[in-house]
Amino acid sequence: xxxxxxxxxxxxxxxxxxxxxxxxxxxxxxxxxxxxxxxxxxxxxxxxxxxxxxxxxxxxxxxxxxxxxxxxxxxxxxxxxxxxxxxxxxxxxxxxxxxxxxxxxxxxxxxxxxxxxxxxxxxxxxxxxxxxxxxxxxxxxxxxxxxxxxxxxxxxxxxxxxxxxxxxxxxxxxxxxxxxxxxxxxxxxxxxxxxxxxxxxxxxxx
Amino acid sequence: xxxxxxxxxxxxxxxxxxxxxxxxxxxxxxxxxxxxxxxxxxxxxxxxxxxxxxxxxxxxxxxxxxxxxxxxxxxxxxxxxxxxxxxxxxxxxxxxxxxxxxxxxxxxxxxxxxxxxxxxxxxxxxxxxxxxxxxxxxxxxxxxxxxxxxxxxxxxxxxxxxxxxxxxxxxxxxxxxxxxxxxxxxxxxxxxxxxxxxxxxxxxxxxxxxxxxxxxxxxxxxxxxxxxxxxxxxxxxxxxxxxxxxxxxxxxxxxxxxxxxxxxxxxxxxxxxxxxxxxxxxxxxxxxxxxxxxxxxxxxxxxxxxxxxxxxxxxxxxxxxxxxxxxxxxxxxxxxxxxxxxxxxxxxxxxxxxxxx
Numbered sequence: 122x123x124x125x126x127x128x129x130x131x132x133x134x135x136x137x138x139x140x141x142x143x144x145x146x147x148x149x150x151x152x153x154x155x156x157x158x159x160x161x162x163x164x165x166x167x168x169x170x171x172x173x174x175x176x177x178x179x180x181x182x183x184x185x186x187x188x189x190x191x192x193x194x195x196x197x198x199x200x201x202x203x204x205x206x207x208x209x210x211x212x213x214x215x216x217x218x219x220x221x222x223x224x225x226x227x228x229x230x231x232x233x234x235x236x237x238x239x240x241x242x243x244x245x246x247x248x249x250x251x252x253x254x255x256x257x258x259x260x261x262x263x264x265x266x267x268x269x270x271x272x273x274x275x276x277x278x279x280x281x282x283x284x285x286x287x288x289x290x291x292x293x294x295x296x297x298x299x300x301x302x303x304x305x306x307x308x309x310x311x312x313x314x315x316x317x318x319x320x321x322x323x324x325x326x327x
Numbered sequence: 328x329x330x331x332x333x334x335x336x337x338x339x340x341x342x343x344x345x346x347x348x349x350x351x352x353x354x355x356x357x358x359x360x361x362x363x364x365x366x367x368x369x370x371x372x373x374x375x376x377x378x379x380x381x382x383x384x385x386x387x388x389x390x391x392x393x394x395x396x397x398x399x400x401x402x403x404x405x406x407x408x409x410x411x412x413x414x415x416x417x418x419x420x421x422x423x424x425x426x427x428x429x430x431x432x433x434x435x436x437x438x439x440x441x442x443x444x445x446x447x448x449x450x451x452x453x454x455x456x457x458x459x460x461x462x463x464x465x466x467x468x469x470x471x472x473x474x475x476x477x478x479x480x481x482x483x484x485x486x487x488x489x490x491x492x493x494x495x496x497x498x499x500x501x502x503x504x505x506x507x508x509x510x511x512x513x514x515x516x517x518x519x520x521x522x523x524x525x526x527x528x529x530x531x532x533x534x535x536x537x538x539x540x541x542x543x544x545x546x547x548x549x550x551x552x553x554x555x556x557x558x559x560x561x562x563x564x565x566x567x568x569x570x571x572x573x574x575x576x577x578x579x580x581x582x583x584x585x586x587x588x589x590x591x592x593x594x595x596x597x598x599x600x601x602x603x604x605x606x607x608x609x610x611x612x613x614x615x616x617x618x619x620x621x622x623x624x625x626x627x628x629x630x631x632x633x634x635x636x637x638x639x640x641x642x643x644x645x646x647x648x649x650x651x652x653x654x655x656x657x658x659x660x661x662x663x664x665x666x667x668x669x670x671x672x673x674x675x676x677x678x679x680x681x682x683x684x
Contacts, residue, residue: 178620180621180624180662181624181660182594182597182598182621183595191658194657194658195667198654198655198658202651
């Protein structure tokens with residue numbers, strides 16, 4: 122059975138053609154999340170929908186602390202409503218430990234609440250450009266902040282907002298030969314591998 | 328949150344509206360504090376007017392000139408409004424042969440009191456005493472508000488001691504008179520309002536009134552630095568807050584119909600105003616029409632009805648009866664849920680099982 126994967130991310134770099142309003146979403150130009158999943162498991166799944174963080178309504182006055190939790194929970198909710206088996210997302214850690222911890226705990230809670238929905242997610246330490254650097258073979262990529270990672274990547278010929286160039290790196294990476302200190306990326310890939318090879322029944326209630 | 332009836336008034340638990348304004352046939356459940364949401368032109372304000380009309384007619388049952396009489400006669404084709412109450416009885420008004428017909432229906436169906444009413448002729452109900460008693464116990468003169476800062480700022484005449492406290496129009500003209508009456512009749516209540524205003528507006532030290540002439544006053548506040556600000560220069564947020572706070576003191580009205588309580592308020596103040604309305608709903612019924620998810624965030628699923636209208640008519644669905652409500656409400660606050668699944672023109676993902684596009 123072909124699995125359906127629901128994608129989440131900040132914008133075009135993560136989601137590619139799946140970014141934006143559904144009327145403008147296209148399947149022909151993958152973002153980093155979809156491209157990386159293809160490297161992990163080329164076949165047997167398709168994109169069932171996508172949502173960027175900013176599309177998830179957060180309208181509670183003074184309740185910013187719950188935004189990260191709500192992002193993950195909403196992504197899982199919309200994935201279930203679309204009959205998806207897998208949620209895949211990445212969020213920049215941006216040196217924010219509370220964000221990283223909140224996302225981790227929310228993933229655990231969601232996975233416990235619905236064992237049928239596999240969640241491939243977590244934070245990129247510190248930004249998704251760090252992952253691209255690691256895929257290019259650079260060590261210590263997780264020690265770089267946002268600006269440093271973007272500058273270093275630009276120096277490698279990959280501008281910060283150039284989704285096409287970043288996906289080109291993903292398309293050629295050997296995920297078996299990543300630097301061992303790229304821990305957040307390696308963990309994400311491990312989760313992706315488990316989720317895309319999982320032969321469960323799918324999401325509950327659907 | 329079930330509504331318990333205050334003295335002399337029970338809530339309308341359900342209303343059926345036929346042929347009134349843009350509404351062909353609508354059945355709507357109501358709670359003690361209830362919000363109507365939906366796209367523009369879905370009929371929210373018409374529902375408020377229908378509730379006002381049936382309440383005016385029922386509560387003003389002996390008053391030949393009761394407001395609502397002409398509204399009902401002129402409101403559409405064969406209009407009929409039926410309001411159901413907690414004892415199972417219903418008060419129904421409809422137009423037949425250019426006459427207003429009124430009927431009190433028992434929970435088992437048969438009429439327990441009915442009469443025809445013309446513009447210049449008011450007759451008794453058959454079984455008049457029982458019917459009149461039931462109407463008095465259940466229906467109340469409604470107060471409809473859609474506050475307008477310019478009206479709230481206007482100096483107003485004082486309310487005579489022998490008269491009930493009320494605004495002079497539904498846009499809030501008469502606020503100064505209302506506060507003057509509160510000050511004179513219930514000093515403690517005025518002190519509590521002032522205390523709450525100080526808490527929410529920390530730059531304000533004192534709430535007061537200034538004489539415009541011998542019979543007219545205007546609202547004013549004194550800031551903590553001693554500067555006095557008169558109504559003409561008071562903030563809209565403060566004026567709205569004062570107006571909503573004053574509702575509790577409106578005499579003889581235990582049904583408030585509120586258009587867009589969010590207007591002019593800072594998002595953080597909306598919760599405060601909803602807090603005022605929640606408090607008021609302990610002794611009154613309140614129905615609001617709103618476009619604000621922040622208003623809806625303050626309510627529960629059974630307190631919100633989604634109105635939609637198409638060529639087949641108007642429908643109302645309680646938010647708690649929408650598909651996947653339990654799961655969705657674990658993720659989203661109610662206002663977020665509403666605007667996540669409805670975009671103002673297509674309510675389908677909210678009302679049907681369609682996934683979000």
